[in-house]
Amino acid sequence: MSLYQLTIYRNLLHYSYANRIASIPVGNSQIWPLYAIKCFSHQSSSTNISPDEVKVGDEVLNQIIAPRENASNCSHEIVDACIDKICRLGHLAAAAQLLKSLCNEKISLNSSKAYDMVLLAASERGDTPLLCQVFKVAVVSCKSLSSASYMSFARAFTKTNDSSKLLECVKEIVEVTSQNCSVINRIIFAFSKCREIDKAFQIFNQMKCLSCTPDLYTYNIVLDMLGRAGRVNEILHLFVSMKDEGIAPDIVSYNTLINSLRKL
Incomplete structure (x- = not known):
């Protein structure tokens, strides 16, 4: 993708978000949430987007919404830029749905940067349900999730004393990772770094009950x-x-x- 196309795409993001979008609707998984950006930018009355810009924007979206056989050509930089923009506006549910759509289409990102951003924002907000949802998608989609994501996961649960939610989330993570012990090891390590020893020990004790032997x-x-x-x-x-x-x-x-x- 050329620098010009990327600039146009960012302009489309700017124009659409300038209208204070409350949420990004999710439609057909073949189209996924970024299509809403185009819809909102078309509806904007305060901007002057030329037909050529709209055409280029459509081309950019089509490159992202690639057929499965071309999924590996997905522009990860654009996905990261889009996620960053959505997180800055506080629309974490929309960001989470976008990442889930990518996962459903079996589109893997080169890095965990997009997940890092959403998990950090969810952690800072203390939104543990959304954080667990995104984390489960992340461990399935990313070959190697960054330590920053694990730290965001642990820090989110330092703000709550509800151990049942934590253990339930860990149980779901074990299920989606097919009892991958390394993921739980890194979660325990993240809790130990946060000095949440009791929570880390609870996860350790639960492993044996989840067919995930330490x-x-x-x-x-x-x-x-x-x-x-x-x-x-x-x-x-x-x-x-x-x-x-x-x-x-x-x-x-x-x-x-x-x-x-x-x-x-």
Whole structure:
């Protein structure tokens, strides 16, 4: 896509949002929410969009709304720009629906930047239901979700004491990721970085009930978390339980245990 086309597309965004759109309606998944931008820009009475600009805007939208066989050619820069604009206006539900539509069309983004923006905005707003919805789509769509997204997930739940919502969200994440232990490991690590030890430990204890058995990395994360908090008795108990579960401690496990005991 040329710089000129991208400029026109951004102008269309500017014109449509200048009319203070309350929400972006979602229609046919083959068209998805960005089509609304074109509709609103056509309806604008305060702007002077030339026919040529509208034509170029349509071409840009058509490139984004690519057939499945050309889905890999989706312009990720435009998606990121659109998501950024929507988030700045506070229309997080529309941003979430847009990302979900991309996922439904099996269009993968090159990076997690778009998801990072929506998750950060949802976290700052304290909108945990929307955050969970977007996070589930993100872990399915992105090959590697950034640490920033995991931190946004954890910080959102630091503002609430409702553990049931957190555990329910974790359960749904385990289901959509087919018991992918690495995703839950990174969630636990994010909570430990936020010093939400009790919440991290709740997730760890729930893993066994969800057919997502903790692995060596899970135990090492929890050992380190408990060690930094000075909860030595729990470390000793957890270290013994590793062997009971048939998981052999490695050099990281032993170093964590030794360093924690040394602090006594």
